[in-house]
Amino acid sequence: MSKKKKKQIQPAAVSWNIKKDMLVVFAAFILMVVFRLVFLNQIKAADPDFFQPTNGTDMGMYDQAALDMVNGTPLKGPFFYHPLYYYFLSFNYFIYGHNLFILRLIMGFLGILTCWLTYSTAQRIFNQQ
Numbered sequence: 001m002s003k004k005k006k007k008q009i010q011p012a013a014v015s016w017n018i019k020k021d022m023l024v025v026f027a028a029f030i031l032m033v034v035f036r037l038v039f040l041n042q043i044k045a046a047d048p049d050f051f052q053p054t055n056g057t058d059m060g061m062y063d064q065a066a067l068d069m070v071n072g073t074p075l076k077g078p079f080f081y082h083p084l085y086y087y088f089l090s091f092n093y094f095i096y097g098h099n100l101f102i103l104r105l106i107m108g109f110l111g112i113l114t115c116w117l118t119y120s121t122a123q124r125i126f127n128q129q
Contacts, residue, residue, distance in 0.1 A: 036111070044101070067093060
């Protein structure tokens with residue numbers, strides 16, 4: 001009879017296979033978040049129209065149209081600017097109320113998401129192995 005050796009199962013070593021480019025992307029993400037938060041705090045301190053947009057400006061027109069949509073008044077006439085932005089604002093006002101600080105945080109997050117999507121698309125198109 002031949003003796004079979006039992007194979008000993010070794011626990012798998014934990015290997016952190018983190019690519020260098022992912023560290024750079026993560027560091028850039030953290031910097032973008034920090035810069036946007038610092039920018040929001042500085043603008044909040046210096047801008048008198050931060051919490052209430054001025055009527056007659058683009059920001060005031062979008063704000064008023066979105067508030068009208070939340071209150072049940074449909075938009076009248078043609079869209080002078082981007083029509084989906086009215087709906088985006090009214091959706092956010094419906095969820096969070098008329099809070100422009102939260103809206104600006106969401107817009108900052110969308111800007112960061114745009115940077116990530118651009119990086120992801122460029123990596124797939126110009127993939128250098």
